[in-house]
Amino acid sequence: MDKVTLSAGVRQNLLTLQSTAEMMSGVQNKLATGLKVNSALDNPNSFFTASGLNSRANDLSTLLDDMGQSLQTIKTADKGISTITDLVESAKAKANQALQTQSQFERAKYAKQYNDLLEQIEDVAKDSSYKGKNLLAGDGNDLTTIFNEDATSKQTITAVDYTDTTLSTGLNLTDLAEAKGGASSFQLEGGSSSITLLDGSGDALGSGSLLSDYTGLEVGDVIELRTAASGGGSVVTSLTVGATTTVADLVTALDGVAGVKAELDEKTGELSITSNDDVYLYNTDAGAATAAPADLTSVTSANFTASTQLLTGSASFAVGDVLTLEDGNGYELGSFEIEEDSTVEDLIDFIDDFNGVSASFNTGTGKVTIESDTDLTLASDNKNDFNASAFTADTVGVSVQAVTDSGFSSDTKINKVLDRLNTALSNLRSQASEFGTNLSTVEIRQDYTKNMINTLQEGAGKLTLADTNEEGANLLALQTRQQLASTSLSFASQADQTVLSLF
Template sequence: MDNITLSAAVRQNLLTLQSTADLMSGVQNRLATGLKVNSALDNPNSFFTASGLSDRASDLTNLLDDMGQALQTIKAADKGITTITDLVETAKAKANQALQTQSQYERAKFATQYNDLLEQIEDLAKDSSYKGKNLLGGDGNDLTAIFNEDNTSKLTVNAVDYTDTTLSTGLNLSDLAEAKGGAASFQLEGGLGSVTLTDANSDALGSGSLLTDYTGITQGDVITLRTAASGAGSALVTLTVGANTTVQDLVTLVDGVAGVRAEFDETSGALKITSNDDVFLYNADNDNGGTAVPTDLASVTSANFTASTQLLTGSASFKAGDILTLEDGNGYELGSYEITAESTVSDLVDFIDDFNGVSASFSTSTGKITIESDTDLSLTSDNTNDFNASAFVADSDGVTIAAQQDSGFATDTEINAVIDRLNTALSNLRSQASEFGTNLSTVEIRQDFTKQLINTLQEGAGLLTLADTNQEGANLLALQTRQQLASTSLSFASQADQTVLSLF
């Protein structure tokens, strides 16, 4: 190359072409990259300033992703607390339903449903997590949302614990006691005995007749109702026959014994004695020179009933027209049954067994009706205090079952206390939901701000480094024109050098 000699004109045009090519290369590079500063060599100040802005934008972009995840965690907790609020309101509705009925059985069912709802609340709280973070899960679940690159701007969302409804720092709602039933049984047995009271002419005595008109009784006789024959056993009642003692006095005396019923037939003079247990109407006759001649006037031998036995047959516990009422411990009447001449043991068992939470069975071998109830229960009779009288020790008007445990909704006071706790829980839930809502709005606002700030930083970096494509396009067009003109000028210069060839 050193041996080649170019004219000054050609060399000048060649340098112009080379300079234009360099300029075109720079323009084409800026158009291709879109940047007017591609490295520190282009503009050190703009390059490093733009790099700092871009790095911060990149850091904030990473934080933006974390903010998005924090936002989802709060949303999960917010959805959970909203649903828990619905469940607590449903539990309150159950309590109000229980308050509207006096039935212990229905209240016990509502108490069980209430406990099921509390279990669902705990399960839902446990399920309200997002990527392992649960703001309803208590300790260890606090959430921190970071808003700037040096961690000086952040928001801490404190977790609450609803996974255990009994916590005083949470919902403070405890499971209710669930009813545990009880059982009782009563004996169905009895027998019938009678004595016909007639005078010396064999005419039937009336209820107003003197007892001494009966051929077997004289003034001074001592008549007793005993638990064993021939004067043995205990004396249940005693009547000393006086000059004015009537048949009705004897009937009234015997009929007043618990578990014993006395009925007198004015037409036939028959004194019928119905008893749940063995009894004997005994007369200590003081005739024959003061020597007592004991006489069993009437005897009753009891026997166990069968399922088909009519209740009025041989039992003093029932009379036609008696109303048996089944009530729970709150006095809520489950139903009533009227005793008729056709009523059997089986009919009574079916009546008791017909109600929810109550079951009844009859044992032929023992003669007992056994009643099982989920709640407190009583079976009472309206017209007699001899119902379920046992062994002549006391009068009784019914059978009572005491449940092993009443439900937590057994009384109005207990239900109202639960409603008060539910109202407090709802207030706390709504307050916590409001707090989560505030946190959610804060993170969303900071997220939007961060997006705008990232855009500002990237825009600022672009102002320092981005090329103006319109200007660069115009520059390229001008350089192309210059290149063409330089090429034409170089051609002219070369032609001038070639004129010497015309001499040859």
């Protein structure tokens, strides 16, 4: 096929139109993509430089996400430490409250509340995790935050362990011993009898009367208080009747025996003997051929019942006696004054009325059992033989020894706990400060990384982004050029057409 021959003018205008169309296509692509460099063909140097900058920006963006997660992990640990600090301060308040009272029962309550707070501290530490990472849970929870793409800049936070408060590397706070009570008991039994002391004329003997004036007694006789009848058993006490021995001497001798009480009625001469155990009062007649003891009187003891009056048959009580209940610190829980009609039940109710103390009475055995959460003592104010048995004085009273005293039982123990709490608070504040520094570091590096990413992207943009204003103007100019080229092409074609007019 023969080629079409174009005139020089037409061919030139056609080439111009093709060139303009190609340039318009390029400008339109720049406007569509916003980039003046879309591939290495456009500008290899700018393209690969911008690609490197964008790649680094993308790497830093990934690290920025990791920094954000590290930041949340540190914030979680910081919140945990703040809460643990509040709990330790509450535990310190409990120790101070215990120090302000001498009541062992109240101190035991504070010790239990203290232990509950330590348990809460451990629970908070265990709960302070974020996405499986817990800076308060010790080994295996160290946090490393990477700040640059080649990992040469990083920060490692060493985890502490507060999940176990007893660790010496942590809070070093141990649970306190909680009070475990004990029990004790004492016998309520006894009896009484009397003998009327009259002289030969039938007149009552007073305390100042000579004992030898009593019918049947003479100087040299030995009066014995024994533990068995018919002169058996052992001698509890004895008194030899002398020329100046008075009735008061006999009363004093009998009343001086633990668990025995002697009283003389000055008007009637009646000598009342009350004893917690069986006793027998004998007269050994020195003038007789055989020293056959004569039974003056005897006391047979019996168990009390709940309704028995304390003064009936027991030598441990007297009207006006005050029974005091104290714990191991000497803290007085209360007192009970013996009255004429005070009963065993009244005594039980008194003891049973206090927190941490209970009392019961066994009618069958006549025993009062006292149970207490703490050390306890029940003692009488003016009787050194309270609860005396077998004629042995009990100068302490009835004591309950707790199996285990609470960790707050003494001031010394409390002060040691306070010292540990103060150390723990100091360590917590130091650790909180360290986490705060780490938190600030991550935040600063996070802001820096954001700015670096913006800088890298901005630099890449300067190499590849198109100036839309400029490209818009270029497109408009090219459109104008295209129109002019089309018109010029038309003119050139018209010039060729004039040849037809010759035919």
